[in-house]
Amino acid sequence: MKYIHWASCLAVLVLASMPLHGQNSYMKPSADLAASAPDAESADTNSVVTIKSRVNEVNVLFIAMNKHGKFVRDLNENDFTILDDHKPPQQIVRFSQETDLPLQIGLLIDTSGSVHGRFQFEQEAAVGFLQHTLRPHYDHAFAMAFSAKNSVVQDYTDNVSLLAAGIDHMQDGGGTALYDAIYTSCKEKMMRDDSDRPVRRAIIVISDGEDNQSEHTLGQAIYMAERAQVIIYTISTDDSGLILRGDKVLEQISNATGGRAFFPFKMKDIKSSFSAIEDELRSQYVISYHPADFDPDGRLDRKSVV
16 A cells, blocks of 8 residues: 655755765765865965765655554655655665664743743743653753743753753743744754764754744745755744734744644643654654756755655
């Protein structure tokens, strides 16, 4: 049986001379490798060696669900067909079930004045998620508070007590710079991981989505998430029962990065949203392939898995 999943399919095509960030264990350069360095006469102790490599391997991260909305975790490569610009790939390089990868999580909590009435419950739900999800000596997370400015209240750690203390000391008030928080988290935290181990990178945003202070645009925030190969899950704090402008922004961010947006009608349902995110993070597949026609035009493309 063929399984179809479109909404949570994320593929990133890394092109010529682009810095190799993100899940570098899965991004393999072709044999065509050129290196240039200063000559002996001009070289000094501060010289930098520049390595340029054309990468023509595409990673597709996705989940599979049956008609009842349940995750399907026991599929193999033959259960899928890949089309890249309506063409089958030149070569399948790798297929794997990513059900037990170490998690690298960023938890971004909106502390602006617009979420004042729900702020304490957001904190409690976030801590509960970390207590249930993080595995000591295996997974790591950081916590960031954002309003008009953003601040990392606890850097990467597997210690839930430290994360809980940082979240508990967050104070609400001020405007909202959501796009800046996402951009900074991806660039300064997710892309600076120097580990050579494969990990699953995800950011969870708890916000009403009403940005009014960011220096970066929505498009720039999404682009940086794609560069860092980060999945973004969003949980709306809007409990009006209406679909507001901020909700559409949250959905756009999640859809663009391969995540999902959650709109809990009641604040207690935030815990259910966190549980669904944890379940999805443990239910993913990765297919890597070489496209049939590789055009190094500088674009980041999303592909389809059927």
